[in-house]
Amino acid sequence: MRVPVAAYKFLRQLRNDLIHITSKRPLSCRYSTAGGNPRLMYAPVKEEVEWDEPRIIRCHDIISDREIEFLKNVSSEYLTHIQRLQYLFAVIASIISVSFLDENVACINQRIADITGLRTNKSAEELHVWQYLFFTMSDVQIGGATVFPKAGVALKPIKGSAVFWFNLRKNGDVGLYTEHAVCPVLRGNKWVANKWICEFGQEFRRPCSLSYWE
Secondary structure, eight states, X not given: OOOHHHHHHHXXXXXXXXXXXXXXXXXXXXXXXXXXXXXXXXXXXXXXXXEETTEEEEEESOSOXXXXXXXXXXXXXXXXXXXXXXXXXXXXXXXXXOGGGHHHHHHHHHHHHHHHOSOOSTTBOXXXXXXXXXXXXXXXXXXXXXXXXTTTEEEOOOTTOEEEOOSBOTTSOBOTTOOOEEOOEEESOOEEEEOOXXXXXXXXXXXXXXXXXX
């Protein structure tokens, strides 16, 4: 939800409407090789299931401090200029594409492909860096959680982690509980790098389904 006014109205409902629902299944943590990916066999991913419906996965220690500082440094100059604009335009324009850093972000893009099992080249947008800023590149003292009101889930930002979920089911329908918004940062700073992966081009990586439930 990128429109500030809409996001604000949406978040106002949280105090009364966010019901803490119990997960249908026990949540778990594991070391994952994403189905036997050779690149992950000797360095499996620390995977935590944050929620089961929608299925939300958090991968811990997935981006290094060196990579975080690199992305923050190359985007800081642009963000400084953006912050001089009016708030509305600052939010709309605050996405900094780092497509010009192909050599430097190639390993991050490959890591995303390995973890998700999806294509991230022609079937995804470029990596974007947000200040406010889902790779989480900073810890936040108070606030900044990503909330799913219909599911009753709030995800706290954890530095070095990446959170992933599917907005669409395998049958192409929009997930019922994937609507989400970001809480304001009350204390501290929040940096996030986003990667939007498109449905097109994933036909063989995530085949479609005719089932109503998938």
